[in-house]
Amino acid sequence: MNGQLLISAIVLGLSMSGIYFLLTVGLSLCYGLMRMISLDQFFYYALGAYMVYTVTSLTGSFWLGMLGAMLTTLVAAFVVERLIVKRVYSKPVMFSMILTFGVNLLGVGLIKYVWGLSPKPVASPISGIMNIFGTGVPIYRLFVIVLAVVVYLAVQYFLNKTILGTAIRAGIDDAEKVEALGININRLFTLTFLLSSVLSALAGVIHAPFVMVSPEMGMSITAFAFMVVIIGGLGSIKGTMVSALIVGQVVSIGALIWAPLAEMAPFLVMMIILLIKPTGLYGSKLMNR
């Protein structure tokens, strides 16, 4: 293993961490506020990737595609929330899990109808290569890392400094008291759900140039997303960030050592962490609702 390979693996790992973070921060937010596990985030992820493919091939601009993907997902998530998810906020967590998994499957099927089965390529919008310690690194990967950091800071700012974010954090602590203060908690739920879905779509958009866009992409990233969520602890933004960093590095450096290790190693890490702490690194005592 030489130094150049290691550096490029670390950068790739960091950019994968960025994507994992964007995808799982939605899951974490939804769990934190609504105590639901929203598996349909993976549908928004795939939808985002497909929309950026469509818009990019129509207009030629990746950035327009990004905007289009986020807007489309916003609409789709709003429809799903109004029609289906709204009814299960007060139900046990198992209920929302099965239901949103159904939504995810439905979405995958619909994607197959609309776009077909064949994988679609998306060109990288930034093509330059930057030199880091004598190793050529695509600038796009660095852009992904920067974007994830910006999103992390923005989410933290939103939750800690704005009045809406404060209301959401209060809702996480005690939903009933927040309602008693005259805040419409259902509107907060909708807002969080939409925010999560848009972030998931963003993850799909920026992941699209790395891989071929295919209907099963949402399914194949599920395992990694779950590992990130579990290692970090459900409902914790900081934990999600830390564990995304861990999983990204384990995946890319593991792949460097032995290719099948890329899928196995994060699972082993997850098992070890769960042995030490069954609620993940930053997870608090969870209530069983």
Place this chain on the structure above:
Amino acid sequence: MKRYLNSWSTIIIVFTLLYFLKAFLPAAFLTEVAIYSIYAMGCSFLIGRLGLTSFGQPAFLAFGAYGAGIYLYYFGTNPFVAILVGVLASVVVNMLVGLFFVRLNSSYFTLCNQAFCVVTFFLFQKALVKWTFGDNGLLLISRMDPTPVIDLTSPKGIYLFAFIVAALVWFFYNYLMKRSVFGATCLCVKDNEQKLRFLGYKTYNIKWLAFVIANTAAGLAGALYTVYFCMVNANIASVSSASEAVAISMLGGAGTLFGPLVGTFIFIGLKDIASQFIRHWEVLVGLLLIVVMLAGQKGIVGSLEGYLAKYTAKKSEPTPALTQEGGV
């Protein structure tokens, strides 16, 4: 009425009727129903009696299937032994995996299970590709010797055998769910684990044993699958089929005795009919899951039992027998 519905003779009658349905329906379909319902039974037990939802059932199916497949491909030719090896392999894996998974609370359990399913898929597809041949799989045609008594290499033999095994599994689960103390404690774990722990039960052990029992059913179904189809490939553990067992359980009614059978019958029937019209099967499974969950999550058998209980309660009040046995 309810007492008769759950008794041993009902199981025999139901499975005999189903066996002779082959006069009207294709035998291949019925064999698949018999095998798949064993798989669904385990999942249904986990959801309905233990309160643990597992989206990773294909992984446990795969260990049974590969146990049987690898025995037949490399070591022997007797399909009975192959099924035994498959079941043993799945028991060992379940015991080890259960040690880790059962400690988790229900949301973590579900997510870990699905992650495990993906890891199993990669294990059989990529990591062990030298022995399992990945997506091409192990082809076992003409690797099985004809067996005495019931010839598992013939379609008729496997048909009979699948039904016998399914009926035995049903006897076992009937005992487990309706008669045994263990089944009752499982239900207590679902309702109030903390209280049970306070009463001095070791809930970890109960959950671990239930996990092993439920997933061994999946392993058994997997081993039967291998023998029935004469092949096994990595797709058996694919995540996209992870929801099928859950969908069947919810459709039939999780935790009920005949729920998995009814659910499997309808599900595989729908799949066979619909696949002639619809290209992408996920849409239907997804819709089914959404409809069943929004319609009240009791499932077909669950709602039927509810009506029946109401009906019999109205007819003969008071009903001390019902309150004793109405454990659902």
